[in-house]
Amino acid sequence: MEGLSVQESKGVTHPLSRKRFTVLILLVFGLLGAVCYAIFAGPVSFTSTELVDGVLYQQDNMAKRIVWDLRLPRILIGVIVGICLALSGSILQGVMRNPLSDPGIIGVSSGAGVVATTMLIIFPTAAATFLPIGAFVGAFGTTLLIYFLSWNQGASSHRIILVGVAINALIGAILSSLMLLFSDRVQSVLPWLSGGIGGVGWSHFQMVVGYALIAIVLSFFAAHHLRVLSLGDEVAKLLGHRVERSRFFLILLSSLLAAIAVSVSGLIGFVGLVIPHILRMIIGNDARYLLPASALGGALLVTLADAFARTWFDPIELPVGVFLSFLGGPFFLFILLKGMRRNATS
Amino acid sequence: MLLAKEISYQHSQRFQLQVPHLQLKQGEILSIIGPNGSGKSTLLRLLGRLWNPTSGQILLDGVPLSQWDGCEIAKRLAMLPQVHDHSIEWTVRELVEFGRHPHKTWYKRLSPEDERMVHWALEVTKMDAFQDRPLPALSGGERQRAWIAMTLAQSSNILLLDEPTTYLDIAHQLEVMELVKTLNQELGLTVVMVLHDINQATLYSDRLVVMKNGRVHMDGSPEEVIQPSMFQDVFGIEVSIQHSDKPTFIPMRTCCDQRRK
Numbered sequence: 001m002e003g004l005s006v007q008e009s010k011g012v013t014h015p016l017s018r019k020r021f022t023v024l025i026l027l028v029f030g031l032l033g034a035v036c037y038a039i040f041a042g043p044v045s046f047t048s049t050e051l052v053d054g055v056l057y058q059q060d061n062m063a064k065r066i067v068w069d070l071r072l073p074r075i076l077i078g079v080i081v082g083i084c085l086a087l088s089g090s091i092l093q094g095v096m097r098n099p100l101s102d103p104g105i106i107g108v109s110s111g112a113g114v115v116a117t118t119m120l121i122i123f124p125t126a127a128a129t130f131l132p133i134g135a136f137v138g139a140f141g142t143t144l145l146i147y148f149l150s151w152n153q154g155a156s157s158h159r160i161i162l163v164g165v166a167i168n169a170l171i172g173a174i175l176s177s178l179m180l181l182f183s184d185r186v187q188s189v190l191p192w193l194s195g196g197i198g199g200v201g202w203s204h205f206q207m208v209v210g211y212a213l214i215a216i217v218l219s220f221f222a223a224h225h226l227r228v229l230s231l232g233d234e235v236a237k238l239l240g241h242r243v244e245r246s247r248f249f250l251i252l253l254s255s256l257l258a259a260i261a262v263s264v265s266g267l268i269g270f271v272g273l274v275i276p277h278i279l280r281m282i283i284g285n286d287a288r289y290l291l292p293a294s295a296l297g298g299a300l301l302v303t304l305a306d307a308f309a310r311t312w313f314d315p316i317e318l319p320v321g322v323f324l325s326f327l328g329g330p331f332f333l334f335i336l337l338k339g340m341r342r343n344a345t346s
Numbered sequence: 347m348l349l350a351k352e353i354s355y356q357h358s359q360r361f362q363l364q365v366p367h368l369q370l371k372q373g374e375i376l377s378i379i380g381p382n383g384s385g386k387s388t389l390l391r392l393l394g395r396l397w398n399p400t401s402g403q404i405l406l407d408g409v410p411l412s413q414w415d416g417c418e419i420a421k422r423l424a425m426l427p428q429v430h431d432h433s434i435e436w437t438v439r440e441l442v443e444f445g446r447h448p449h450k451t452w453y454k455r456l457s458p459e460d461e462r463m464v465h466w467a468l469e470v471t472k473m474d475a476f477q478d479r480p481l482p483a484l485s486g487g488e489r490q491r492a493w494i495a496m497t498l499a500q501s502s503n504i505l506l507l508d509e510p511t512t513y514l515d516i517a518h519q520l521e522v523m524e525l526v527k528t529l530n531q532e533l534g535l536t537v538v539m540v541l542h543d544i545n546q547a548t549l550y551s552d553r554l555v556v557m558k559n560g561r562v563h564m565d566g567s568p569e570e571v572i573q574p575s576m577f578q579d580v581f582g583i584e585v586s587i588q589h590s591d592k593p594t595f596i597p598m599r600t601c602c603d604q605r606r607k
Contacts, residue, residue: 014437015480224452230434231444234396234427239500240417240448284435 020289023282027296031079034300038075038307039067043314073205077197078306078320079299080205080212081265086298087219088257089272090290092143094226095250096160099280102273103139103258106164109269110171111142112255112262113193117175120189121182132211136259142167143255195268195321197306208264215256219291225250226287268321270328271298278335347372347536348393348423348504353402355392363388363560365402370504375530375537377547380557381581386540387428387508389557393538394425394506420448424497425506438484438492439477442467445499467498470533471525487518494525505529507539511546519543523550545594548572556580568592 014020040046050063085103092101092108103109115138116131146167150159175193179186191198225246228236236243261268275297276290283289302320309323348370355363363385370376378386391397393404395411403410406422424445434441445467446460456464468474471491481489490510497505507526511519527550529535541547547554548568556564556571558580564571572593577585578601585595 014440014478015483016435228444228447232427237396237416238394238420238425238427239444240415240420242416285433286435 016284016286016289020283020293023279024289024293024296027293027300031296031300031303034303034307035075035079038078038303039071041307041311042066042071043311069201073202074197074200074306075303076205077200077208077264078303080208081197081261081268082271082298082300082302083216083295084212084257084261084298085268085271085302086275086294087216087222087291088254088261089298090276090287090294091219091222091226091250091254091257092272093276094287095229095247095254096147098158098160099277100161100273101164102269103254104267104269104272105168106146106161107168107171108139108143108146108164108255108258109262109267110168110175112136112139112259113267114138114171114174114178116263117178117189117193120192121178121185124188129207132208132260132263135263136211136256139259139262140252140255142171143251147251191319192266194319195266195324196309196319197265197302198310198317198319200264204264208260211256211260215253215260216295218253219257219295222250222253223287223291226291230285230287266319266321268302268324270324270332271301274328274332274335275301277332281335347407348538349405349408350393351403351405353392353399353404355388355397356400357388361385361560363392365389365562368555368562368565370536370538371553373530373534373536374552375526375539375550376553376555377551378538378540378555378557379542379544379547380563384557384580385560386557388560389555390425390506390508390538390540391427394423394427395419396425396427417448420500420502422502423504423506424500424502426493426497426508426510428508428512433482435480435482437478437480438473438495439464439468441481441492442473442477442495442499445496448500463499463501467495470498470529471495485518486514487521490514490518490522491525494522498529503534504536504538507537509540509542511541511543519546526550544572548592548594 044062044066046063046067088103088108089101092103092106093099100106112135116135119126119131119134146160146164149167150163179189228239228241229243229246229250231239233243236246258272276294279290279293279297283293301324305324305327306320309318309320312318350365350368352367353363353365357363361383368389378389380386388397392399395404398412403412405411406414406419411419442464443456443460446456446463450457450460465474468477471494473488473491473495476484476488476492481492484492494507494510510522510526514522523546526537526539530537551568554564554566554568554571555562556576563580564576569592572587572595574585574587577583577595577597582601584598584601586598587593587595
């Protein structure tokens with residue numbers, strides 16, 4: 001009886017539980033803040049009343065055109081891309097048990113990219129509607145290839161990275177050859193390859209929003225599967241869990257997420273690697289908290305980075321992918337070194 | 347109960363396991379001993395369906411393992427393999443709740459029955475005081491008890507343990523062995539374990555199976571099995587055997603004439 005009463009009064013007392021909730025709440029407010037900032041930031045500035053009037057009432061004025069037609073779809077797509085990249089990264093890292101499995105590093109994104117580029121160059125008419133599907137086929141095919149090539153009585157995480165890097169190089173070569181062969185049509189693809197969401201409009205939003213909603217809803221189910229798999233394949237199997245089925249679902253889902261991001265924003269790297277990594281250091285590895293926090297963090301990062309990338313370097317607009325790589329590389333190194341030092345002293 | 351019939355398992359070109367007949371009796375503690383590479387763990391993994399035999403069958407309650415549904419086996423037979431991921435950050439309770447995985451649909455909350463079993467598993471392993479501690483904050487012995495609690499929450503009547511005392515200091519080793527004994531005596535749990543420490547195997551088991559080169563070399567009570575000739579044949583060592591309540595051995599020297607293979 002004593003044990004029971006203790007257990008009831010305690011509730012959730014995981015040492016990380018306060019941190020988890022604080023981080024989630026901070027991320028929600030951070031994201032709201034970033035969205036507001038992105039609406040106001042830009043070469044043309046508005047007061048908030050102008051904005052509300054312009055957006056809510058059907059007047060055709062400057063505020064409406066700039067905010068409604070240019071900034072808002074761009075912000076929403078930034079949010080979607082951030083969510084998808086970060087979720088894809090954290091799911092892939094969980095299922096492959098390797099913190100380096102980022103869709104950008106092991107070639108999942110470039111797999112999506114190569115199919116998307118082919119569509120853009122060779123079948124530009126079909127690309128308008130089927131680009132996300134094409135990108136998904138590319139991403140999923142690449143992920144499966146990596147997974148099976150690194151299979152050696154269980155997918156070892158070292159092999160996954162090695163195989164992934166090799167595949168990534170191979171796909172890079174294919175991409176380059178495509179560009180050389182169709183050098184006359186490459187101009188339309190180039191900005192896309194460096195990764196950016198400049199010039200997106202409501203049509204792009206409509207193209208991806210359906211897929212994104214499906215993928216995000218499916219991600220709610222991913223946490224349970226990731227948790228069971230983190231017991232280890234053997235223990236999971238001994239508990240009667242269908243390990244292979246779970247793993248297949250998770251790989252499918254992370255490819256879909258990566259493909260959605262790639263189809264609208266091109267090859268944006270680092271979000272899927274950095275966001276889950278930082279959050280894991282703060283709130284731990286439990287997928288129930290890591291997945292939602294990653295989604296929020298990814299959205300926050302891409303929205304904010306895009307707002308900076310398009311305003312800080314006036315008159316040129318830096319693609320957010322380039323900006324993120326400039327920022328993400330050194331920042332990630334800083335985090336790693338700091339983490340190492342902390343581990344060494346403790 | 348568990349019955350292995352004519353099973354063989356081809357591990358590699360060099361190693362093959364062959365067990366014509368091995369039957370588990372209800373309520374016994376059976377320990378599998380033998381030198382490295384003799385097939386102890388292989389046999390346990392076959393019994394626990396982590397691997398499938400190349401030929402032959404393993405029957406659970408008269409039905410071949412391959413025809414059972416995964417969750418239904420998990421309700422009857424629990425196994426704790428040797429390696430666990432030390433990066434899992436859940437609390438003890440969260441881990442133990444996974445033991446209820448075969449009993450419930452995953453999106454459902456724990457039923458009162460599940461809660462009761464989890465509570466019982468924590469209590470019997472004396473982990474109830476630690477239930478809200480995260481796994482990395484535990485000592486090796488506590489962590490092993492937490493994992494055993496998870497397998498107990500499955501409420502199966504057969505428990506397979508692969509070297510449950512490895513990497514533990516001697517006090518924690520005995521703690522785990524005594525827990526196994528308690529579970530066996532008070533709950534009638536049938537236990538099969540692979541052990542390296544032969545004296546512990548003798549002290550805590552009703553029956554010993556000695557493996558050598560993928561074959562069952564001897565199968566019997568500790569008194570029957572713990573003989574100088576067995577140590578000479580299987581391990582290639584000379585021992586002196588002390589008879590008290592249960593026989594124990596002290597290793598003396600290796601046999602020069604008979605190299606271990």
